Amino acid sequence: MRAITIDKEYGNLSEMLQNLRITDRPLRELKDNEILVKMEGAPCNPSDIAFLRGMYQIKKDFPAVPGFEGSGIIIGCGKSLDQSALTGKRISCFIQDNDDGTWAEYFIAKADNCLLLRDDFPKNEAPVFFINPFTAYGLFQTALDKGGRTIVLNAAAGQVGGFIRQFAKEAGIKVINIVRRPQHVEKLKQEGETLVLNMRDKNFRQDALKMFNEYQPETGFDAVAGEHTSFLLEIMPRYAEIVVYGGLSGNPLSVDVLKLIFESKRISGFNLGDWIRQTGRQKLEEISDKLQQMFIDGILRTRIQKTITFDEIQQGLYQYLTKMSDGKVIIRAE
Ligand SMILES: NC(=O)c1ccc[n+]([C@@H]2O[C@H](COP(=O)([O-])OP(=O)(O)OC[C@H]3O[C@@H](n4cnc5c(N)ncnc54)[C@H](OP(=O)(O)O)[C@@H]3O)[C@@H](O)[C@H]2O)c1
Structure with a gap:
């Protein structure tokens, strides 16, 4: 089968792009609980x-096939699965192991990391159904559990941000949105958001302090990390929690321990793979039904900026990296 591969990690972005290759890979035998x-x-x-640059928790043997999620049609199953019931069904799949990823013509998925998609589920949403909608759903439960009235969201023009904003709207929870470009401030305001800050504005710190004092956000969802998180922790009210789920800045956290000790503020982490395991299969399927319905009804929507073929991988990824907020780039074998 044809697949995109990389021979090692490349810290440098342009070297990483140049070293993505289309390769012929053998398909291994299916294990009992696996789906082809x-x-x-x-x-x-x-x-x-992050994986391609060697900045991710999951490591693979090289040459490796990247891709942590995707969708396709079931064409084979391991012995413990019902081949006749599953063959021909469209699924969304996810992988977090040291195994070939989804940027390939064929992908072997563990049954537990697959979700059957309804026939009326929008086909263009299928490749991006597993990671971001469930991450946003899982993260947002933290805010619901806290019973708060305002949340903070950075990288707010991204996809996870957009989904969390939609869940917040439905729950009547206010959102303080933080982005890093003036055009994204405008875009979110056009979408009806009233609380939007640009972290690169010269007045960002004082504007954020004023807004946080007024709205007292109880939970922050942080995909940026680095110094930005320290600042958020500093200005959030007592008992607030920051849930870090991404490290887009590439920088480590350094926090004022006094804020943790004397103001009972908290920093925690979120990982989708762990959340899926903790949620359990039955509940995951219930959430999947609910989320699929929201996509079918047009309440949730993923921005997709481009669909590319394997031979467009370099230009396609470059476009994504320079315009992340414009939407996902989808990779297709043909
Ligand atoms: N922990 C988990 O299980 C989990 C699961 C899913 C996603 N995530 C994480 O969630 C984050 C968002 O993912 P996504 O799919 O929503 O991303 P996305 O749609 O591709 O968009 C990324 C967003 O982040 C912004 N951004 C990029 N680098 C930034 C930086 N250094 N500082 C501030 N903003 C920055 C981009 O803004 P520009 O347009 O200005 O570049 C864009 O709005 C990522 O870190 C991802 O790894 C984590």
Whole structure:
């Protein structure tokens, strides 16, 4: 089968792009609980970029096939699965192991990391159904559990941000949105957001302090990390929690311990793979039904800026990296 591969990690972005190759790979035998998928599409997410640059928790043997999610049609199953019931069904799949990823013609998925998609589920949303909608859903439960009235969201023009904003709207929870470009401030305001800050504005710190004092956000969802998180922690009210779920700045956290000790503020982490395991299969399927319905009804929508073929991988990923907020780039085998 044809697949995109990389021979090692490349810290440098342009070296990484130049070293993505189309390779012929053998398909291994299916294990009992595995599903063979003919892939229809897979996105490039920030976690894929982090993996390719050697900045991600999951490591693979090289040469490696990247891609942590995607969708396609089931064409084979391991012995413990019902081949006749599953063959021909469209699924969304996810992988977090040291195994070939989804940027390939065919993908072997563990049954537990697959979700059957309804026939009326929008086909263009299928490749991007597993990671971001469930991450946003899982993260947002933290805010609901806290019973708060305002949340903070950075990288707010991204996809996870957009989904969390939609959940917040439905729950009547206010959102303080933080972006890093003036055009994204405008875009979110056009979408009806009233609380939007640009972290690169010269007045950002004082504007944020004023807004936080007024709205007292109880939970922050942080995909940026680095110094930005320290600042958020500093200005959030007592008992607030920051849930870090991404490290887009590439920088480590350094926090004022006094804020943790004397103001009972908290920093925690979120990882989708762990959340899926903790949620359990039955509940995951219930959430999947709910989320699929929201996409079918047009309440949730993923921005997709481009669909590319394997031979466009370099230009396609470059476009994504320079315009992340414009939407996902979907990679297709043909
Ligand atoms: N922990 C988990 O299980 C989990 C699961 C899913 C996603 N995530 C993480 O969630 C984050 C967002 O993912 P996504 O798919 O929503 O991303 P996305 O749609 O591709 O968009 C990324 C967003 O982040 C902004 N951004 C990029 N680098 C930034 C930086 N250094 N400082 C501030 N903003 C920056 C981009 O803005 P510009 O347009 O200005 O570049 C864009 O709005 C990523 O870190 C991803 O790894 C984590």
